[in-house]
Amino acid sequence: MNGHHILLVDDEPHVLRILRLSLEREGYAVTTASDGNEALAKMAERLPDVLISDIQMDGMDGRTLCPLARATYPDHPFLILVMTSMTAIEERGWARALANTEFLEKPLSPRQLVARLARHFSAPPAKMEHVNVA
Amino acid sequence: MKLNRIGLILIVSALAVIAIVVGLLVQRQQATHAAQTDVKGLGLARALAALPAATLTPGVLQALFPYHDDSDFAYASVTDAAGRTIGEVVAPGTIVPAGPLPAGATSGFGKRTLAGTPGRNIVEFHGPVADRANGVAFVRVGFRQGGHAMLGRDVSFFASLALMMFLLVPVIYLVIKREMAPLAALASQVPGLGDLPAARRDAHDIRDLADTLDAYLRTATARIAELEKNALNTVADNRLLQYGSKKLNAALQSMPDGLLMLDPGGEVSFATSKIEPLLGVGLEELLAQPVDNWCRDAALAQLLLRCRNGGSDTVRGRTVEFCPVNVPGKHLTATAQPLTAGQGAMAFGTLIVVRDVTREHLARQAGNDFVAHVSHELKSPLNVITMYAETLADTEEPELRVESLNVIQDEVERMNALVGNLLNVSKLETGSMSPERNRVRLDDLLRDAHDHALPRAEGRDLRVQLDIPRELAAVAVDKDLFRIALNNLLTNAIKYNRPGGSVTLAAREEHNEVVISVRDTGIGIAPSDQLRVFEKFYRASERGAQAPRGGHGLGLYLAAQIIELHHGRIVLDSVPGQGSTFSIHLKMAPAALEGTTVL
Numbered sequence: 001m002n003g004h005h006i007l008l009v010d011d012e013p014h015v016l017r018i019l020r021l022s023l024e025r026e027g028y029a030v031t032t033a034s035d036g037n038e039a040l041a042k043m044a045e046r047l048p049d050v051l052i053s054d055i056q057m058d059g060m061d062g063r064t065l066c067p068l069a070r071a072t073y074p075d076h077p078f079l080i081l082v083m084t085s086m087t088a089i090e091e092r093g094w095a096r097a098l099a100n101t102e103f104l105e106k107p108l109s110p111r112q113l114v115a116r117l118a119r120h121f122s123a124p125p126a127k128m129e130h131v132n133v134a
Numbered sequence: 135m136k137l138n139r140i141g142l143i144l145i146v147s148a149l150a151v152i153a154i155v156v157g158l159l160v161q162r163q164q165a166t167h168a169a170q171t172d173v174k175g176l177g178l179a180r181a182l183a184a185l186p187a188a189t190l191t192p193g194v195l196q197a198l199f200p201y202h203d204d205s206d207f208a209y210a211s212v213t214d215a216a217g218r219t220i221g222e223v224v225a226p227g228t229i230v231p232a233g234p235l236p237a238g239a240t241s242g243f244g245k246r247t248l249a250g251t252p253g254r255n256i257v258e259f260h261g262p263v264a265d266r267a268n269g270v271a272f273v274r275v276g277f278r279q280g281g282h283a284m285l286g287r288d289v290s291f292f293a294s295l296a297l298m299m300f301l302l303v304p305v306i307y308l309v310i311k312r313e314m315a316p317l318a319a320l321a322s323q324v325p326g327l328g329d330l331p332a333a334r335r336d337a338h339d340i341r342d343l344a345d346t347l348d349a350y351l352r353t354a355t356a357r358i359a360e361l362e363k364n365a366l367n368t369v370a371d372n373r374l375l376q377y378g379s380k381k382l383n384a385a386l387q388s389m390p391d392g393l394l395m396l397d398p399g400g401e402v403s404f405a406t407s408k409i410e411p412l413l414g415v416g417l418e419e420l421l422a423q424p425v426d427n428w429c430r431d432a433a434l435a436q437l438l439l440r441c442r443n444g445g446s447d448t449v450r451g452r453t454v455e456f457c458p459v460n461v462p463g464k465h466l467t468a469t470a471q472p473l474t475a476g477q478g479a480m481a482f483g484t485l486i487v488v489r490d491v492t493r494e495h496l497a498r499q500a501g502n503d504f505v506a507h508v509s510h511e512l513k514s515p516l517n518v519i520t521m522y523a524e525t526l527a528d529t530e531e532p533e534l535r536v537e538s539l540n541v542i543q544d545e546v547e548r549m550n551a552l553v554g555n556l557l558n559v560s561k562l563e564t565g566s567m568s569p570e571r572n573r574v575r576l577d578d579l580l581r582d583a584h585d586h587a588l589p590r591a592e593g594r595d596l597r598v599q600l601d602i603p604r605e606l607a608a609v610a611v612d613k614d615l616f617r618i619a620l621n622n623l624l625t626n627a628i629k630y631n632r633p634g635g636s637v638t639l640a641a642r643e644e645h646n647e648v649v650i651s652v653r654d655t656g657i658g659i660a661p662s663d664q665l666r667v668f669e670k671f672y673r674a675s676e677r678g679a680q681a682p683r684g685g686h687g688l689g690l691y692l693a694a695q696i697i698e699l700h701h702g703r704i705v706l707d708s709v710p711g712q713g714s715t716f717s718i719h720l721k722m723a724p725a726a727l728e729g730t731t732v733l
Contacts, residue, residue: 012514014541018521021534056510085513106513107520111528 002027004121007048009039009065010083011057015108019052022110028117036060036068043069050117052081052104063094070098079120083108141307148303152296159292168257171206171277172245175259179243182210182273187265190273192221208256208276212263215270228278235260235272247279255279317343392488395473398481400425400442412488414460430459434468441470441484455491465495500670504687511552515545551621555688558618559670562695569612569699573723576606576641576648583617584639587624595633598624601640609648610723611700619696620650622689623716627654630714643722651717658710667706668694690716 006028010016016032023030031046033039035057043051051069055062066080077100084092085106095101104113182190190212209230211222217234224230231248238244243261256276263271321343386393392408402420410417413431420428425442429435433456440452453469467489473482522538522545529535561567584600591598620639627637635655642649659667666672670691697704697718708714 012518014518014545015521018518018525021525085510085517107517110521110524 002121003029004049004117005029005031005046006117007039007042007051008032009034009036009051009053009057009062011035011054011059015054018110019108019113022114023117026114026117034059036062036065039065040068040072043073047073047076048078050079050081050120052083052113054083066095066098066101070101081113081116140310141303144303144307144310148299152299155295155299156292159288163288168279171257171279172259174204175257175275175277176243176245178210179259179261179273179275182212182275183243183261183263185263185265187212187220187263187268187271190221190263190271192223195221195223204277206278208278210273210275213272213274214268215272220271228276230274230276231256231258235274239272240270248276314340321346391490394420394486394488395482396438396441396484396486398483400438403483409488412461412464412466412490413458431456437468437470438486441486463492464490465492467491500687507687508552508556512549515549518542518545551625555618555622555692558615558692559688559695562692567615567699569615569696571610571612571700573608573610574613574616576609576650577602579611579613579616579620580639580641580650583620583624586621587628587637587639590625591628591637594628594631596628596631597636598628599636599638601638603642606641607643607648607722609720611720615696615699619693619718620652622693623652623718626689626716627652627656627714630654631656635713644719646722647719648722649717649719651715653713653715655713658712659706659708659714660710664706664708668704 006023008016008019008023008030009032010019011034013034016034020030020032031042031048033042036053037060039051039053040060051066053062053065060068062082066082069080070077080095080098080101081104082095082101083104083106084095092103095103104116182195195210195212207225208228209222209224211224211230212220213235214220217232219230222230233248236244236246239260240262243259245257245259248256248258255278257279258274258276260272260274263273317340387406387408389406389408392412393404393406394402394409395404397403401422401424403422405417405420407417409415409420413420413434415428425435425438429438433454437452437454453467455465455467458464458466469487469489471485471487473485475482519542522541526535526538526542529538558567580602581600584598587598624637624639631637631654637655638651638653640651640653663672667690670687672687672691693716694704697720700720702718702720705717705719706714707717
């Protein structure tokens, strides 16, 4: 266990299952939710270090969840990774407006995600500060 | 000169009249004279016959008769029965004609004409003498006939009469000339009146004038008739023009697009009534008004302004697309075309064609949405496949490997179904899909579809029931197409259901029809959506679905199209919150097909 907490949000159970497997294998603590409301509930129980969310979900979708999460926890600028496909390129405007938010291209490789997270957690905390200010 | 001729005619006729008058007077005088002679002669004869015979001697006679002063008096004689002269008195130069008296001379007085000398006849009056003492005697009195000279007073009377008449001639001539003057003036004017024949231009007298006037009247009448005909033609032409104009206007008004005509100054000079609903501006607000006053759509206003500025911009058509401010939800295009009668001809301004492209816009948007959605639908299984493939490569756990393979297979099938539907829709729309209808055992087909749906339903905690009678009439369908339709209905019934719910696939016979129904206990379809769910790309609201799967807006469209190809119909009965039932009504296969292969 490396102690980092990852919150996975997707309405596709297969995606949740594989990503959970991949991340847990790397020692992350993983919580999953199938839509925005569930994610906010899980967040309230335990704040994540990284939020990984799909966009298109029934119930509360990623478009609503991410800004809401940012607004709800202004003192905790955790990294948000939004899983998106190239087709939703016009959707990206709202995500750009959010601080410390990046995209993950679909189809998503679990290996790449693991690598991305490793990079994130090995980076100096200064970067976090910078992003926070932004 | 015509007047001179008239003068001549007047003189000649005056002379003729004078001659006739004089002749008549002379004749009358002669008649009077003859009558006077008769009275005189007879009176004298009677007077002489009344005298006693003894006194009728020549001497007495000579004394008695003063008549020898009368120039016409010829003789007076008394003769006996034998014709011997008893006594006579004779005017000089006259011989008493010899000869017997007529037979009736003894009974009374008579009158006879005898040849006298020289060349002048003698009128003789005779009668018996009353005193017959000396036997029968006769009295004869003769007067010369006609021979008379015109008396001096007669000559002067005739001369003064002729003079007076002659003096009348110039007076009449002057009067005529005076009366003729306006006519002469008219005659000189008539030739200028119109297109008269050249021969008639030099009129000489009244007849010529009358002829000229007559010719003029005929020409004028013909001209009037021609003008009336022209007027009629003009009226007819005018009506034709009006009719043509109205027809043209009707054609313009009937056009599905709205038309605006701008005069070269940039103001709207004509607009069809279609403009009103399109732009949401009343015609009276925009006709002959500055564009800024009524046009609230920036793109249109800019287009109209460019037309006003004229120049090269109006030469080629320009199109703008905009949403009218006054009519929300509409998409319009406005195309400007120069309004000319042809290349290089006069420009009448600009024609603006306003077209409602809302449908096209929505279709385009639906198309775009569809592509985005299909991409997403393809990406989702691809995403899962990618992840499981990687897992498969990385893991040694046999269970996870089996799971990975199963999931990959499922997702491939999901993609395959989508691609299959897309291809079928494409085939349907190009018309290349022609069903091969065969008599089919419907229960097998339904059971097959049921079995196919089972695994998908179980993953969602749904029961799938099959409710078909033991005997079911055969139907003629294209097995492959019909399976697509059934699968799409079942997929929806599962997709839009709720955990713990059920899907029932049933069939029954009803009035020569086989009714196949797919009933679910799902979220149902709102009434507003029910009419549209069979439209291509249309997706009903998914509110209320707990574990929804984005549809691609093709399943029901495809199912309905396939049923239509089978001459059947599909009926939807749905209560939001309770579930939906889709029923397929198919005609039973006719008996004629009884012997054909049953697949």
